[in-house]
Amino acid sequence: MVKNITKFAYQVKNESEIAYILEKAYHIARSGRPGPVIIDIPMNIQKKIINLSKIKKYKVVKVSKSKNLQKKISDMYKLLKKSNRPCVLLGGK
Numbered sequence: 299m300v301k302n303i304t305k306f307a308y309q310v311k312n313e314s315e316i317a318y319i320l321e322k323a324y325h326i327a328r329s330g331r332p333g334p335v336i337i338d339i340p341m342n343i344q345k346k347i348i349n350l351s352k353i354k355k356y357k358v359v360k361v362s363k364s365k366n367l368q369k370k371i372s373d374m375y376k377l378l379k380k381s382n383r384p385c386v387l388l389g390g391k
Contacts, residue, residue, distance in 0.1 A: 300336050309338040313346040314353055321356035 301307045306326040308319055316339065323335040378384050 303334070304336050305333040306335040307338075308336075310340070310343050313343050313348050316343070316348065316353075318354045318356045325356065325358055 306323050308323070310316055310319055319337055323337050327333060327335045378386075
């Protein structure tokens with residue numbers, strides 16, 4: 299129900315995945331354009347004792363930035379300067 303209005307929505311089904319899901323949700327909420335996330339932790343999972351040796355951690359996958367970004371910006375600027383009636387569409391997916 300909330301997937302359309304959040305960046306990430308998840309219901310925890312196993313107590314060993316709580317740390318992973320919390321770290322993933324935090325990363326998703328803070329990356330890019332900040333937005334809401336929802337994590338549903340049912341009461342039976344909240345009351346369980348967690349075995350710390352079985353907890354899986356979330357590893358952030360870093361996106362490498364283009365090495366030629368400055369050149370691409372420069373090329374785009376030159377093309378815009380040459381055009382008679384430029385039209386630029388920004389944003390969206």
